[in-house]
Amino acid sequence: MNNFIDHKIIELGHWVVGFFDEYPLLKLVVQILLYTLPLMLSFMGAFAFSTWLERKGLARIQNRPGPNRVGIFGLLQPMADGIKMLLKEDIVPEESDKLFHLLAPVMLMVPAMIAIGFLPVGDGLNALPLDSAILFFFAIGSMNTIAVFMAGWSSRNKYSLLGGMRAVAQMISYEIPLVLSAVTVIMIAGSLNGQVIVASQQISGWVGSGDVVKEFFGQILGWHIFKPWGFAGFIFFFVAALAEANRSPFDLPEADSEIIAGHLTEYSGFKYAIFFIAEYISAFAIAGIAVTLFLGGWSGPILSGLPWFVIKLFSLFAVMIWIRGTLPRLRVDQLMGYAWKFLMPLAILNIFVAGFYYFAEQQWGTWVALIGGWIFGFGALQLAAKGLSRLNKSPLLKGKRVYQYAE
Amino acid sequence: MSIAFFMLAAVAVLGGVLAITLRNVIHAVFSVLLFFSAIAGLFLLLIAEFIAAVQILVYIGSVGILMLFAIMLTTKVMGDPTRTVRSRGWVWGGVAVAALLFGVLIPLITRAGNTAESSLSNFDPSVKELGLALMDPYFASVGVIALLLTAGLVGAVVAASSASETTDS
Amino acid sequence: MELTLNHFLILSAILFSIGLVGALTRRHIIIMLICLEIMLNAANLNLIAFWHFSPNPELMHGPLFTLFTIAIAATEAALGLALVLAIFRHYQTIDLEQIQGLKE
Numbered sequence: 152m153n154n155f156i157d158h159k160i161i162e163l164g165h166w167v168v169g170f171f172d173e174y175p176l177l178k179l180v181v182q183i184l185l186y187t188l189p190l191m192l193s194f195m196g197a198f199a200f201s202t203w204l205e206r207k208g209l210a211r212i213q214n215r216p217g218p219n220r221v222g223i224f225g226l227l228q229p230m231a232d233g234i235k236m237l238l239k240e241d242i243v244p245e246e247s248d249k250l251f252h253l254l255a256p257v258m259l260m261v262p263a264m265i266a267i268g269f270l271p272v273g274d275g276l277n278a279l280p281l282d283s284a285i286l287f288f289f290a291i292g293s294m295n296t297i298a299v300f301m302a303g304w305s306s307r308n309k310y311s312l313l314g315g316m317r318a319v320a321q322m323i324s325y326e327i328p329l330v331l332s333a334v335t336v337i338m339i340a341g342s343l344n345g346q347v348i349v350a351s352q353q354i355s356g357w358v359g360s361g362d363v364v365k366e367f368f369g370q371i372l373g374w375h376i377f378k379p380w381g382f383a384g385f386i387f388f389f390v391a392a393l394a395e396a397n398r399s400p401f402d403l404p405e406a407d408s409e410i411i412a413g414h415l416t417e418y419s420g421f422k423y424a425i426f427f428i429a430e431y432i433s434a435f436a437i438a439g440i441a442v443t444l445f446l447g448g449w450s451g452p453i454l455s456g457l458p459w460f461v462i463k464l465f466s467l468f469a470v471m472i473w474i475r476g477t478l479p480r481l482r483v484d485q486l487m488g489y490a491w492k493f494l495m496p497l498a499i500l501n502i503f504v505a506g507f508y509y510f511a512e513q514q515w516g517t518w519v520a521l522i523g524g525w526i527f528g529f530g531a532l533q534l535a536a537k538g539l540s541r542l543n544k545s546p547l548l549k550g551k552r553v554y555q556y557a558e
Numbered sequence: 559m560s561i562a563f564f565m566l567a568a569v570a571v572l573g574g575v576l577a578i579t580l581r582n583v584i585h586a587v588f589s590v591l592l593f594f595s596a597i598a599g600l601f602l603l604l605i606a607e608f609i610a611a612v613q614i615l616v617y618i619g620s621v622g623i624l625m626l627f628a629i630m631l632t633t634k635v636m637g638d639p640t641r642t643v644r645s646r647g648w649v650w651g652g653v654a655v656a657a658l659l660f661g662v663l664i665p666l667i668t669r670a671g672n673t674a675e676s677s678l679s680n681f682d683p684s685v686k687e688l689g690l691a692l693m694d695p696y697f698a699s700v701g702v703i704a705l706l707l708t709a710g711l712v713g714a715v716v717a718a719s720s721a722s723e724t725t726d727s
Numbered sequence: 728m729e730l731t732l733n734h735f736l737i738l739s740a741i742l743f744s745i746g747l748v749g750a751l752t753r754r755h756i757i758i759m760l761i762c763l764e765i766m767l768n769a770a771n772l773n774l775i776a777f778w779h780f781s782p783n784p785e786l787m788h789g790p791l792f793t794l795f796t797i798a799i800a801a802t803e804a805a806l807g808l809a810l811v812l813a814i815f816r817h818y819q820t821i822d823l824e825q826i827q828g829l830k831e
Contacts, residue, residue, distance in 0.1 A: 251588065283685045286611040293619025297591060300626055304584065316630065323623055343685050560730050567738045574742055574765050578749030583757060590761045593742075597768050604735075604779040609771075609790050609797075616797050621764065621804045628808040629757055632815040651751035659744040667736045688794075691787045699791075703798045710802035714809035 156455035157273035186278045187268070194267050197464075198431045199229035204465075205472050212476035233424065241420035244307060251305035256418070256425040258298035262291045263429045266436040271345035273449050273456035283343040288440055289330055292395065295433060296322045299404070299414055302426070306417035314413020317483065318404035321394055324490040325401075329391035331498035332384040335505035336375055336444045349448030367452040374447035379524040380505035383532050385445040387498050389467075392441055394490070396434040399475035406480055438467040492543050493536075500535050504528035562603055570596035583629050591622045608685050735776035742769035756814070756821050760807050767800045 164185050171178040203218065203226060210217025218225035243252055268278035269288045281287055296319050303315015337343060340351040357369025375381030394401035404413040415426055442448060442463045449456030451463075481489070508528060511520035573593030580586045594617040601610035692700055746765030753759060771793045778789020815821050 281607055283608045283611050286608070286615070286685075290611045290614035290619065293615055296623055297588075297618065300623070301588070319623060319626075323620070326619075341686075560734075563730055563734060567734075570738070570742060571745070574745040574749075577761055577765065578745060578753060578758070583755060586758055586761060590765065593765060594768065597772060600735075600738075600772055601775055604775050606775050606778070606790050606793070609775060609793050612794065612797055613771075616801050617764070617768075621801060624804060624808050625757060625761065628811050631812060632757075632821045652748050655744050655748045655751065658747075659740060663740040663744075664737055667733055667740060687785070687787050688790055691791055692794075696791060699795060703795055706802055707798060710806055714805045717806065718809040718812045 154274040154449075154456045156457050157276055157449070160273070160457070161275055190267060190272075190278050191264060194432055194435060195428070197435060198428055199233075201431060201435070201465075201468055202229050202232070204468070205475070208469070208472040209476050212473075236421055236424035239420040241422060242417075244417050246307045247417065248305035248307065251301050252417070253422075255298050255302035255305060256422045256429065258301055259295060259429040260425055260432075262294040262298070263432040263436060266291045267432065267439065269345060270436065270439040270460075271349055271443055271448055272439075272460050275346075276449075276457065277346060280344070280346065284345045285333065285337060285343045285348070285440070285444075288436075289326070289333070292433070292437070293322075293326060295395075302418070303414035306414070308417050310410045310412075311414050311416045313410050314404045314406075314416070317410075318397065318414060321397075321401065321403060321486060321490075324487055325391045325394035325494075328387050328490060328494035328498045329395055331495065332387040332391065332501060333440075333444055334502055335380050335384045338502070338505055339375070339380075339509060345443050345448070348443060349450055352447045353450050370450045370452045371447070373450075374445065376445045376447075378508065378521065379529040379532075380501050380508055381445055383497070383501050383504070383529065385441065387494055387501065388441055388445065389470075391490075391494060392437040393471065393474065394486070396437050397430060398434060398471055400478040400480050401486060402480065403483060403486060434471065435464065435468070438471070439464055441467060488543060493539050496539060497532060497535055500532060504532060563600070566596050566599045566603065569593075570600070583633060584626065587622060587625050587629065590625075591618055594618050594622070608688055732776060732780040735772060735779075739769040739772040739776070742766075742772070754823050756811055756823055757808075760804065760811075763807075764800065764804065767796065771796055 167185060168178060168182055171181050206228070207217040207225070218228040221227040221231045243249060265279075266288055269281070269284040269291075271277045271280075277284075279287075299318040299322070300315050303311045303313075303318070306312075336348060340348045342348060342351075352373045352375055354369040354373040357365040360366065360369075376385050393399075397404055403409075405415060406413065410416075415423060418426060439460075442460065446463050446467075447459075449460040451459035454462075504524070508520050508524045511523055570593055573589050573591075573596060576589035577586045577593060580589060594613065598610045598613040598618075601607075601613055743766050746762045746769060749762035749765065750759055753762065774789050774793050774796070778784055778787075781789070811821055814826065818826050820826070
């Protein structure tokens with residue numbers, strides 16, 4: 152019964168490909184389309200839904216009704232926005248570098264679309280099941296930086312350039328804690344393959360044993376987030392992922408109160424829409440990789456793999472919306488300091504914690520490793536975080552805070 | 559497979575030629591990024607997917623950005639067109655290198671033994687093999703590389719930051 | 728048409744020559760660094776091609792060697808660009824024809 156939907160989808164794919172057995176070239180084309188098109192279309196649908204979700208969620212947080220005119224509950228709002236964007240005039244600045252101004256949105260869209268191919272969205276459902284998929288994901292993700300720089304530089308506008316440089320500095324800084332916190336999972340799972348990493352999060356003796364209770368919990372309790380290094384790693388990864396995807400509170404490149412819209416300032420019409428889509432899809436991709444690495448990927452009880460993945464993905468996205476609705480934006484120096492002076496040392500320490508956990512599990516069994524890991528490993532991380540935050544404290548804040556103007 | 563090879567080769571040559579001929583420095587960096595990605599594609603074609611990922615991560619994600627940053631910090635923002643060298647030296651340089659290429663390298667390559675079949679068909683080069691090889695026979699090399707990277711990091715920071723205080727007087 | 732080792736070797740020879748021409752003729756310090764990277768990449772392509780067509784690829788010599796080359800090339804690029812910044816601080820220019828401190 153488990154993973155029923157996933158297996159049915161794969162069977163359906165084989166059935167469709169079976170019609171083209173006589174024509175090898177056509178079969179190849181159909182196979183390629185079957186691997187890519189559903190994924191791209193469903194993520195575009197998810198993008199449309201998530202813009203509605205975000206506007207509605209933010210509105211509810213701010214005590215407004217949100218979009219409610221187009222369609223029931225305003226559900227057709229994304230479509231109306233899309234039509235509006237398509238019909239708008241496309242303005243290219245006179246002095247801009249025309250070719251790269253045109254190329255920048257494409258350069259942002261292509262890596263985002265490739266990156267979602269590496270996600271294992273279900274049992275056996277993986278568009279690009281490479282042996283080093285996770286590494287490829289991070290490599291493709293680092294290409295976003297170039298596109299943002301291209302957009303900022305080619306617009307020939309000082310706000311664009313400032314925003315572009317901010318984005319580049321932010322993205323290359325937060326890539327280090329992002330990759331370092333993912334290293335722990337790769338160490339424990341012993342593979343860079345997404346499917347193997349998901350399989351490592353199902354307790355091997357319990358899943359498939361036939362016992363209902365064990366079957367149920369074996370697919371939940373094995374998630375890496377329930378291990379001390381996994382919990383810490385997930386937090387580091389999620390914070391760094393927010394910064395990588397330019398999401399609030401790290402949306403400094405687009406800080407409208409400081410530099411208008413950053414690298415998007417000179418973009419209008421459909422090019423702007425493509426930037427928007429690419430940013431949301433990269434946010435989805437990075438949330439999907441967080442789900443794969445720490446939240447058990449598609450594994451879960453009762454439901455199939457694909458629904459579980461979608462549920463987890465949208466829950467993470469809802470957390471992102473919640474954070475956007477509640478936290479104020481950081482300052483630039485705070486942003487860089489947080490990555491280099493706080494997240495990076497902690498992520499490196501977390502690698503050591505994961506190493507000790509691995510050897511404790513080999514030596515004394517899972518229970519000792521878990522309890523010892525939570526007490527000593529997590530305690531060490533806590534201590535380090537306390538020490539680092541004390542070290543990093545600005546000298547202005549060391550003494551008692553004096554309020555000059557407020558009562 | 560051979561169609562992919564010729565396309566990637568054309569892109570690589572185009573990127574390289576543009577990188578050395580374009581006057582605008584930033585355009586040159588963008589075209590060298592095209593070259594790097596074509597090389598990554600060739601690595602994928604040769605079933606070295608780990609190396610392809612490392613190529614994208616290191617060259618496009620880091621070295622390219624580093625070059626852009628260096629240009630931003632040292633020249634005018636729009637990457638002012640570099641002055642052309644007025645002498646005719648570049649013609650002689652080009653002629654000499656072309657002579658080397660067509661007179662020495664390509665004849666030597668065509669005369670040497672040529673193989674078409676790859677033994678990779680009966681062996682799947684996984685990342686695990688690579689990791690095991692790095693840990694067992696090549697452990698000393700990994701240590702040396704780690705030392706080199708640390709020294710490079712410290713050296714780069716020292717060279718880029720403290721030069722103004724110590725040498726300007 | 729089947730791909731052979733020679734295809735890759737000739738391509739990498741052409742790419743290496745392009746890099747060499749650039750390094751010999753351009754007078755911009757960052758473009759010279761770019762040309763060095765092009766030459767190193769051509770060499771890497773050679774290594775991987777030799778590994779792919781070698782009789783015993785299971786030893787993984789090609790990817791290992793390339794990995795080390797890429798690490799060294801990255802270090803070289805970082806140090807080279809740091810030196811560019813230091814030169815700029817000292818001379819206020821990175822035009823190689825005006826940097827003649829040792830000569831005078």
